Amino acid sequence: MSATDFMAQTLEFVHRGFLGAGDGLSEEQLHFVPEGQSHSIAWCMWHGARIEDLFFQQIFQGKPSEWETGGWAAKTGLPEKGFGTGQPVDEAKRVRIASRDAFRDYQSRVAELATTYLSSLTDADLQREVKLGERTETLGQSINLHLVIHLNGHRGEINLLRGMMGFEPVLLNQGG
DSSP states (O other): OOHHHHHHHHHHHHHHHHHTTTTTOOHHHHTOOOSSSOOOHHHHHHHHHHHHHIIIIIIHHOOOOHHHHTTHHHHHTOOSSOOSTTOOHHHHHTOOOSOHHHHHHHHHHHHHHHHHHHHTOOTGGGGSEEEETTEEEEHHHHIIIIIIIHHHHHHHHHHHHHHHTTOOOTTTTSOO
16 A cells, blocks of 8 residues: 555545534534533534645645635634634634534535545655745655644544543544
């Protein structure tokens, strides 16, 4: 299996987890935030999709994000600006998905765009350097660190929150 195939397989797993994160939950449960520095499942879903959109569209390809071009803030009721990184805790706790259907459409579109781009790459392409602020890393490093590892960490956070409310985790015993 090539490195790009492995990344595509792993991201497909992450996509399934995030698409199923809110299944069976009420609005209150989707937006539940425990005490401390945690987030809601809704925030994790929003952050995950926004990060993936930002990296695959803007950072890797130099294109506008799907969030901007698709008018998704208005459709979903989510913040027009920002993507969660560095967001103050009080602000993060107020993130609410007003339209689950529209948000699912956004998640699906971001996943489709990411999969299409990833399928166009060869393993050699993964060595291309990308600029992230003041530092540079390879495309392969960036995909693994900021998308595969980071987003799967938030899938774990989602599973913890679901478990706290008595719900089954997403994708238990299906690869991670």
